Every structure is written in C-alpha cells, then in structure tokens.
Amino acid sequence: MNPSGSTIILTIIGMAVVTYIPRMLPFIMFKGKELPPFVQGVLKNVPYATLGALIFPAVLFIRDGDILYGIVGAVAAFLIAFAGANVILVVIGSIVILAASSTFL
Secondary structure (H helix, E strand, C coil): CCCCCHHHHHHHHHHHHHHHHHHHHHHHHHCCCCHHHHHHHHHHHHHHHHHHHHHHHHHCCCCCCCCCHHCCCCCHHHHHCCCCHHHHHHHHHHHHHHHHHHHHH
C-alpha cells in the first residue's frame, strides 16, 4: 500500500501544524508578561537536564563496551557546560574532545 503524493503532502502539513501550535501558544499566552525569577531559572536549566538525560544512558552503552570512552565524553560535556557554554557548544566540544581522545588513545 503506497501512499499517494497528496497523502504525503497532507501528512507533512498536519505534522507542521501539530508542531507549530505548542510552540506558538506560549508566545501568545505570555506576550507582555514576565515570568517569575524561579521559573526563569528552571527554564534556563532545562536544556542541560535534557542533555544529561541523553548522555548518561549513552555512557553506559558505549561502542564496543569501552566505558572509558563514555566517561571521557561525559566529563568533557560536564566541564564545558559547567563553564557556562550553551548546549550546542557543549555537544560540539565533547565531540571534538572525543575525536581527539580516540585519535591519541
């Protein structure tokens, strides 16, 4: 059962609408309002909490069972995040450090 071109287009449009609505609603609901400092602090830490939730299981199930490789990546990500870098720099920095460590170790 192959979907037709119109079915695929309608599916893409539907997914775009469903994705756009939850992203747009906070902008409409909080327009002109300032969040309390506690909520702002929590929201600033959400990307790092998500990054931690993604990294920790990967450390345990790393390639070829070499847990040292996972620990090096996790420590690198932690130190870069602790230094205050944004999430993208944390990910890119830990990738660079892992690439360097796999080259030299």
